[in-house]
Amino acid sequence: MSRTSLSCIAVAFVCVSSGSDCPAGGTVPPPIHSRGLSVPSPPVIFAMGDSICLTQLATLELSFGYGMAFGDSDHDGATELAFTGQMNSYRIWEHKGDNVYSIEASGISDLITYAMADTDQDGRSEIIGQTSGYVQVWESIDATSHPSLLVWSSPYLSNVVGYTAIGDSDRDGHLEIIQSVNGGGSASGLVIFENTGNDMFTSVFSATLTGPSSTGEKLVADLDGDDRTEIALCGDRGWLHVFESPSDNVWVLTSRIWTGLFNAYTVDGGQDTDGNGKPEIFVMGTLFTDSTASYSTVIYESAVDDSLVRVTSIVMDQGIGAGSNALCNIDAAGSVEYLMRTSGIGIRIFRSCTPGIWNLIGTAYGPGGGISVYDLNQNGITEVVWEYTTVRIFEHPGTTTDPSFDSSLRPLALDLAPNPCRAQATLRLSHPEEGVARLAVFDMRGRLVERRAVDVAGGPILWQPRGLPAGVYLVRLEDKRGRIVASGRGTIVH
Numbered sequence: 359m360s361r362t363s364l365s366c367i368a369v370a371f372v373c374v375s376s377g378s379d380c381p382a383g384g385t386v387p388p389p390i391h392s393r394g395l396s397v398p399s400p401p402v403i404f405a406m407g408d409s410i411c412l413t414q415l416a417t418l419e420l421s422f423g424y425g426m427a428f429g430d431s432d433h434d435g436a437t438e439l440a441f442t443g444q445m446n447s448y449r450i451w452e453h454k455g456d457n458v459y460s461i462e463a464s465g466i467s468d469l470i471t472y473a474m475a476d477t478d479q480d481g482r483s484e485i486i487g488q489t490s491g492y493v494q495v496w497e498s499i500d501a502t503s504h505p506s507l508l509v510w511s512s513p514y515l516s517n518v519v520g521y522t523a524i525g526d527s528d529r530d531g532h533l534e535i536i537q538s539v540n541g542g543g544s545a546s547g548l549v550i551f552e553n554t555g556n557d558m559f560t561s562v563f564s565a566t567l568t569g570p571s572s573t574g575e576k577l578v579a580d581l582d583g584d585d586r587t588e589i590a591l592c593g594d595r596g597w598l599h600v601f602e603s604p605s606d607n608v609w610v611l612t613s614r615i616w617t618g619l620f621n622a623y624t625v626d627g628g629q630d631t632d633g634n635g636k637p638e639i640f641v642m643g644t645l646f647t648d649s650t651a652s653y654s655t656v657i658y659e660s661a662v663d664d665s666l667v668r669v670t671s672i673v674m675d676q677g678i679g680a681g682s683n684a685l686c687n688i689d690a691a692g693s694v695e696y697l698m699r700t701s702g703i704g705i706r707i708f709r710s711c712t713p714g715i716w717n718l719i720g721t722a723y724g725p726g727g728g729i730s731v732y733d734l735n736q737n738g739i740t741e742v743v744w745e746y747t748t749v750r751i752f753e754h755p756g757t758t759t760d761p762s763f764d765s766s767l768r769p770l771a772l773d774l775a776p777n778p779c780r781a782q783a784t785l786r787l788s789h790p791e792e793g794v795a796r797l798a799v800f801d802m803r804g805r806l807v808e809r810r811a812v813d814v815a816g817g818p819i820l821w822q823p824r825g826l827p828a829g830v831y832l833v834r835l836e837d838k839r840g841r842i843v844a845s846g847r848g849t850i851v852h
Contacts, residue, residue, distance in 0.1 A: 412722050412742065412752040415457040415735070419443045421745045422468075424519050428732040429474030429832075431483035431504050435842045437734045438462065438504075439743065440471045440485055448485065448496075450504050453734050457751075463504035469494060472522035474505075475802050475830070476847065477533040477553050484509075486524060486535060491517040493537050497557065509557040515539045515549065518572060521623070524802050525578035527587040528552075528603035529828030529852050531778050533802070535559060536589060540572035546593060548573070552607065562607045571595040574623025574680070580827040581628065581637055582660035585852045587827045588612070592622040592641050602664065612664040617656045619643030621680040628827075629685055631694045632710035636660055638669065640696060642683045645671075651678045653700035657716070669714050675700045685805075686731040686740040689754045695719070697742070699729045705742065722752070733806065736842065740806065772833060772846030774821070780851055785819040785833065787844050794843050797821065800832040807831070821848070828852045 423442040430437055436452050439459075443449045448465040471487040478484075482498040485505040493512040496505040518540035526533055532553045539547035550563035567573060573593035581588045581600070589601045589609070600613035622643030630637050636659045645654035655672040682699040688707060689695075696708040696716060704723040708716040727746030734741050734751065742752045773786045785797075797819065799808040807826060812819050812835070821833065828850050835844040 411755065413755045414750055414752050415741065416459055416751045418451055418459060418749040418751070419449075420747060421749050422446060423470040424521070424728070425470045425472040425487055426728075426730045426743065426745070427471040427474040427485055427487070428730070428734070429483065430845075431474055431485070431498060432462070432502050433483070433845070434502070435845070437732070437736060438474070439732070439734065439749075440474060441745075441749065442468060442470055443749075448487070450485075453736075457735060463506060465496060465506065467494065467496065467508070469496065470519065470522075473524045473802065475524055475533065477524060477535070478556050478558070479533075479830075479847070480556055486522055488520055488522055488537075491515050493520070493522055493535055493551070495535075495557070495559070510559055512537070512551060512559070513561075516541050521574045521576065521591075523576035523578060523589075525576075525587070525589075525827075526829040526849075527578055527589050527601075528606050528608065529587060530606045531849050531851055533830060534562070536576050536578065538573040538576075538591065538593075540593075546571050546573045548589070548591070548599070548601065550609070563609050565601070565609070565611070567593075567597070567599055571597070572623075573599070575625045577625045577627050577639060578827070578829075579628030579637060580825075581639060582663050582665070583636070584663050587829070590625055590627075590639055592617060592619075592625050592643070594621050594623065596620050596622050596643060598622075598625075598639070598641055598658070598666075600666065613666050615658070615666060615668075617641050617643070619645055619654060619656060621678065623680045624683050626683050626685050626696075629694055631685065631696060632713045632716070633693070634659075634713035639666070640683055640685070642681045642698060644678050644680075645673060650676050652676050653679065653681050653698070655683065655696075655698055670716070672698070672708065672716060674698065674706055682728040684729050684731045684742075686742075687806075688740060688742070690739040697729060697731070699727070699744075705729060705744070731805075736836070738809070770844040772835060772844040774833065774846050774848045778849035778851045779821075779823070782820060782822040783848055785821055785835070785846075787835070794835045794837060796836050798834045798836055799823070799826075800834070801826075802830055802832075823848075823850050826850055 421441045427440040438452045440450045446468040448469045450463040451459045452462040469487040469489045473486045481501045484497045491514045495510040497509045498505050520538040523536040535551040546567045548565045551559040552562045554560045571593050573591045577590040592598045596617045596619045598615045601609045602612045603609050624642040627639040639658040642655045653674045657669045658666045661667045684697045698706045707720045710716045730743040731740050744750045774783045797812045833848050
């Protein structure tokens with residue numbers, strides 16, 4: 359399936375506001391419009407920006423579900439995306455070169471896929487997600503095959519979607535499965551299962567959240583710069599909860615803020631996108647006023663340790679819904695942009711040039727649906743994966759979009775020592791290889807967290823993962839065209 363048309367971006371305007379968080383405590387408030395209150399009128403900034411076009415590279419199939427996973431489960435150097443597709447079975451699509459994708463594997467489960475990783479670090483990759491009321495882990499039978507074997511299932515939680523996430527939030531070197539327990543009319547909860555051995559996961563944490571409500575995506579990152587990882591999540595009633603782990607298998611609630619939004623299932627961040635040295639949290643949902651309902655994003659930063667403040671709000675198109683958001687450097691130049699899918703119109707793209715202010719630089723018009731971001735064709739430019747009636751893959755046409763790829767070439771083994779590491783690790787190839795041009799590091803959600811030029815002619819490469827939270831990372835050495843020369847996994851502990 360190959361490249362098709364261009365989806366051009368037109369500019370619009372954005373309303374930017376700031377304000378305090380409310381209320382500080384008590385019961386969950388009813389929606390704003392039913393209380394007869396209005397939100398203070400924000401200043402309006404008309405932000406005209408550059409015209410941007412996205413090239414549609416591929417069209418796949420209808421996606422049934424709420425999740426998508428990215429990775430390389432068979433370790434052949436070709437990236438994959440997995441989602442629940444036709445016939446209600448999860449499918450793994452692999453990039454074969456020339457922006458062509460093929461189905462390499464299909465699961466018998468109606469698993470809603472959320473992550474692709476090796477959680478028990480046995481060399482066999484897994485797909486993690488939810489089916490019915492259970493979280494499940496499906497694993498490959500060996501290092502060169504795709505996940506096909508059910509190796510673990512949680513106790514029954516809830517048949518409401520729980521937005522599964524993975525991470526090492528207590529920094530002990532063991533990956534966790536982090537899941538919302540959404541009971542519909544009852545209180546929601548947060549549960550954490552930690553890997554304790556080959557195909558083994560043990561419940562290590564359970565907490566009841568503000569309810570009745572449901573919560574959504576989890577952001578796992580060090581949000582206040584204290585070298586402790588937080589878990590941030592929000593939900594339909596707009597309460598942002600932040601848990602921090604002070605020690606192994608211990609999590610405490612450090613922040614509970616009412617955002618003023620509803621249907622606020624979408625949370626992203628953990629990166630400094632405005633250049634002030636502090637990572638942001640982007641919470642997206644619906645803002646109700648006396649007369650309108652609008653898709654909106656509220657942005658938070660850490661003021662001091664274990665304390666968040668609202669930086670600003672982005673109020674966009676009228677409509678009611680959860681929306682979808684993402685962070686990526688869409689043109690592979692300059693700063694990271696914030697993408698906000700709203701009201702069926704398209705994707706709004708924002709960029710910050712001044713701390714605390716994000717300006718709209720363009721809109722990609724098209725049908726609605728969720729958005730995910732990942733560099734699937736390994737050319738250094740992140741693609742936008744847009745789900746609707748079909749899954750479509752777009753890319754900014756800034757450079758050549760598709761490096762050559764030979765599926766018979768497998769990446770070399772990359773040795774990291776020490777592993778786990780704290781401040782630095784040395785990277786060595788299994789044998790000398792010419793053509794290495796850059797180092798690329800991805801977190802377990804598939805997000806690019808570091809990329810820089812390297813020179814292997816001088817011998818081993820020193821990797822110093824400053825500012826990255828504890829967890830497992832995919833470390834790659836690439837050539838100038840983006841082909842993976844060597845690949846390995848590194849664990850950071852603090």
